[in-house]
Amino acid sequence: MVAVSTLDTKGPETAYLAERIRQGGLEVLVVDCGVLGEPLGITPDISHESVAEAAGSTLGAVRSIGTRGAAVEIMARGLSRILVDLHADGRCGGVVALGGAEGAVMAAQAMQALPLGVPKLIVTPxxxxxxxxxxxxxxxxxxxxxSVVDILGLNSVSRAxxxxxxxxxxxxARARAARPAEPGRERLVGITMLGNTTPAVMRIxxxxxxxxxxxxxxxxxxxxxPCMEEMIAQGRLVGVIDFTTNELTDELVGGxxxxxxxxxDAAARHGVPQVVVPGCADFFVAGPRESVPPQWRGRPQYHHN
Amino acid sequence: MVAVSTLDTKGPETAYLAERIRQGGLEVLVVDCGVLGEPLGITPDISHESVAEAAGSTLGAVRSIGTRGAAVEIMARGLSRILVDLHADGRCGGVVALGGAEGAVMAAQAMQALPLGVPKLIVTPxxxxxxxxxxxxxxxxxxxxxSVVDILGLNSVSRAxxxxxxxxxxxxARARAARPAEPGRERLVGITMLGNTTPAVMRIxxxxxxxxxxxxxxxxxxxxxPCMEEMIAQGRLVGVIDFTTNELTDELVGGxxxxxxxxxDAAARHGVPQVVVPGCADFFVAGPRESVPPQWRGRPQYHHN
Known part of the structure; x- marks a missing residue:
């Protein structure tokens, strides 16, 4: 198990979280992604220097890079490499992050490098x-x-x-470790669907x-x-019935x-057999009524919650 | 433990989820919130008729109400009453919902009636x-x-x-049941904060x-x-230092x-001692650059990720 946070501001809260996980009987590695200061009241297992170095940088370089966005991008890249390596070593049964606005985005970007099924949790206001x-x-x-309250302070609300x-x-992490192995004989066919195409997709x-x-x-x-196309690229699907292609219309008209x-593109690129059907391609999806672009306001609209 | 879903479309998936929870040693009550059809391959503990009736309606009336939004609103209200009653009876150690677009919103509205700390999880694409x-x-x-994939079908991806x-x-649910009682002598003072007011709030x-x-x-x-104001109304805070009142500016100018x-309003209304400071009241927060309202585009801007 891995716990991630910016320990210069969230040291005591991360220490509390890690201790609760350990009390439950699981091991936890604490990773510090804080840029500005030193860990507060906790010694991480993997330091912020190591995170910067995993991205091919140094903490000093990250600190002097000038913008917060650029610093976050480097630390997220380093964290991502560390998580992928820990996972490959069987030491990442799950990742939990405590983060503010920037810490949450940084942890999220890094977690997205882990495969589906590896437990990923972000706690943030x-x-x-x-x-x-x-x-x-x-x-x-x-x-x-x-988190309802800011991740700053231990009290009855934040402890809950x-x-x-x-x-x-x-x-x-326990549920995943206890899973029976999947039979593995499954041949998966990806299908895209929305409400309007559900009856047809059910028959298919x-x-x-x-x-x-x-x-x-x-x-x-x-x-x-895009989730389906990624699985196509990973070789996980033996075929595709792309039945609901409204995402193309949305791309075209700003939905x-x-x-x-x-x-x-993915099925053709990876040589996976594919049937394409223009289901739902005759509409696009907008946000609230007032956000419909002016050039489409004269068209028929259906209001969906 | 309570599991909620629309069983006319998500019966087998909900049955699988409930069975996994039971295999882990916890009891689970299954509640059906489906409006259109009958439960598919599962017998709920609390039926969709009971949910409609808990809202003072009937399933027949909900089915003939005309719009999906109105039907969802009634079922959410009924579910909310059922969850609150189960919680009062000590039978709701947590709620988990599987939902599509409407089912997720319905379950979410109902869950929000439960107090902080009661575990609440929604799984949805x-x-x-x-x-x-x-x-x-x-x-x-x-x-x-x-959920990455639609909640429709049991396969290696959805089972994970x-x-x-x-x-x-x-x-x-287990962590909550095992919690030591809070000492209860805590006297909580609410404070509002953003990044800009952090140094001051730290001193306070x-x-x-x-x-x-x-x-x-x-x-x-x-x-x-609003989270703080709700806790004021619940009598959980002995005082308030409303240090960061940008939410008023945002309300005024459309942030x-x-x-x-x-x-x-809450502190004054409930007689809780309060200090108000106009921290961060000199700016408002907009979304992406192009979303800044035209009348404010000439003002200084700070770009934050």
């Missing part, structure tokens, strides 16, 4: 309000917990939050199952399509389910 | 991309997990996600501690202020850290 999930979650199974976080990451899924294949269904909301210019 | 945390989290310690979800909610916090009080610090990002028109 910024997982609330008008913030979007995208920067934290990417294409992964990242879990976010709103940290105790739950320790329980969640420990419970996930039944047909695939009858043929001994396993349908793997992705929500084509600007994230599901919020846009998935970038590379959508629909 | 919509916790990603450009969706915002606000509707799911509200003012609570809700945990969101991106559901196994982690079962581990997380079970681990939290030290002074409060020296005086035998416990500072409880809230991030004034449009959610932290994204706006916290509604009632911000700053």
């Amino acid at each position: 910024v997982a609330a309000g008008r913030r979007t999930f995208g920067p934290f979650v990417g294409l992964r199974d990242v879990m976010l917990m709103h 939050i940290f105790d739950n976080a320790a329980g969640a990451i420990s419970g996930m 899924a039944a047909g695939l199952k009858a043929a001994g294949l396993t349908p793997l269904i992705f929500h084509s909301n600007g994230v599901g399509g 919020i389910y846009a998935a970038g210019p590379d959508r629909l | 919509v916790a990603a991309g450009r969706r915002t945390f606000g509707p799911f989290v509200g003012l609570r310690d809700v945990m969101l997990m991106h 996600i559901f196994d982690n979800a079962a581990g997380a909610i079970s681990g939290m 916090a030290a002074g409060l501690k020296a005086a035998g009080l416990t500072p409880l610090i809230f991030h004034s990002n449009g959610v932290g202020g 994204i850290y706006a916290a509604g028109p009632d911000r700053l």
